[in-house]
Amino acid sequence: MTGKIVRRALYGAGVLLGLCLLAAALVYALSETRLRKDYAIHVAPATADPALAAQGKHLARSRGCADCHGDDFGGKVLLDEMPFARVVGDDLTRMPAGHEKASIRERMFRALHHGVDMDSRPLLMMPSKEFASLSVQEIDALSAYFATLAPVRHELPDSAMGPIGRALLVGGKLDGFLSAETIDHAQSAVAAPPSLGTLEYGRHAAQLCTGCHRGDFAGGRMDHGGPGMPPAANLTPHATGLADWSERDFIVAMRTGRRPDGSELDGKAMPWRAVGQASDAELHSIWLFLRSLPPVARETDAGDRR
Ligand code: HEC
Ligand code: HEC
Structure with missing residues (x-):
């Protein structure tokens, strides 16, 4: 008699426990679907101002960027005369390796206003001395334009100075080749043209x-x-x-x-x-x-x- 009651009680407790576990699992599952729901929201990277980008495109064409960076701005070999030098206008449609997350604006500012790359090293032959007077507004416009370009992938070698180029540089025969040397880096850009x-x-x-x-x-x-x-x-x-x-x-x-x-x-x-x-x-x-x-x-x- 008592054995039967104990067995029933145990059975009941077992069922209860089972129900509790089931309920817990259900709560977990239900809450989990809500907590982990993928709302599939994609925020577009800063919607470029179309008017600013259009101004940037005009500047990129009329200020000669395409002459040295290619018609599609995907980069271009400008000079391949080793042992003098190999000079390659960079791809402006993609950020350089190792700096994919950095802003295009920073890249433009460094190159145009200072004549240096993302590692602050001097650029070869990039006429930054002449571009250093571009206003912040114009650099913003160029950045807005380059941000709209789809990446172009050309196989391009890196720029490099050969022994003859180095000798000429040291001998003072390549003045202006490193714009960074002739730019006043303390001068801040004017706000607008x-x-x-x-x-x-x-x-x-x-x-x-x-x-x-x-x-x-x-x-x-x-x-x-x-x-x-x-x-x-x-x-x-x-x-x-x-x-x-x-x-x-x-x-x-x-x-x-x-x-x-x-x-x-x-x-x-x-x-x-x-x-x-x-x-x-x-x-x-x-x-x-x-x-x-x-x-x-x-x-x-x-x-x-x-
Ligand atoms: C990359 C160098 C370079 C840049 C930058 C440049 N020029 Fe010239 N320009 C020359 C050369 C070299 C000549 C001579 C061309 C020739 O003899 O065929 C010339 C010729 C000219 C001529 C013809 C004059 C004549 O009597 O033959 C004009 C006008 C002119 N440039 C205006 C400009 C203006 C304005 C700018 C800037 C917005 C400019 N150039 C930027 C190199 C340049
Ligand atoms: C006379 C040729 C010439 C012209 C014109 C020119 N560039 Fe360049 N630019 C170069 C070269 C060459 C390099 C790469 C130098 C190196 O690798 O050391 C360069 C590098 C750059 C870089 C740096 C890329 C990096 O490493 O992050 C930027 C940005 C750039 N140019 C933008 C422009 C823009 C924008 C214009 C027009 C307003 C322009 N360039 C006009 C030749 C030119």
Whole structure:
């Protein structure tokens, strides 16, 4: 009799325990589905401002980035002349290895404003000295544009200096090759460019020309010009410069690569295809600025070519 009761009690307890475990398992399972539910939310990386990106695209084309970084901005071998040097314009559609998580804006700022890579090492041949005057607004626009590009994958070698390049560098024959050495790194970027259409905007945009046409815009032999490279022209309103040119002549030359006398500009030496993509208002501003320069006689042709 007592044995039967004990057995029943035990049986009941067993069932109860079983039910409790079942309930616990159910609670766990039900809560788990809610706690682990995948809501499949995907936040798009900072929606680029389309207007800013469009301005960046215009800058990337008209300021010559494509000339050295490739038409698709996927990078390009610019010079492969070992034992002198091999210089490769980087892929701007992807962040460099090891820095995938860093921001494009930081990369642009480092390269354009300081002439250094993501490890703060000097870039070879990147004309950052001329780009260092770009405003924060313009660098933001370029960053916004490059952020919209789909990655391009070209097999590209790394840039490297060969023994002859190093010897020339040490011998002072490659001045400007390392822009980082000539940039004032303490100078902070201006917030925005001067208003479009003004002489001041022209001065701002024409900084790009100084790498070849020199600080006084009177031109002359270019440091980086190889043999057979024509000297940069005199852009000042002097008889040996653009004194006889009209604004129209200037704009037509930049758009077509032809001087008023019909002769052709050397498109390898003078990046007219890039400059010619600047808007009428930009070219008008540059013209106003060039006209405001003191006329400077061009250095004699002797020694211009090397
Ligand atoms: C005259 C050729 C030339 C022009 C014009 C030029 N670049 Fe470069 N750029 C280079 C070269 C060459 C390198 C790589 C140098 C190296 O590897 O040391 C480089 C490197 C860079 C880098 C650094 C990549 C890295 O390592 O993180 C950025 C960013 C860059 N350029 C952006 C631009 C932008 C934007 C423009 C236009 C506003 C531009 N470049 C115009 C030649 C050029
Ligand atoms: C990479 C070097 C380089 C840059 C950058 C450059 N130029 Fe030139 N430019 C030259 C060279 C070299 C010539 C001479 C071409 C020739 O003789 O065929 C030239 C010629 C010209 C001419 C023709 C003048 C003449 O009398 O033949 C004009 C105008 C001109 N450049 C304007 C500009 C402007 C404006 C900028 C900047 C927005 C600029 N260039 C940037 C190298 C450059």
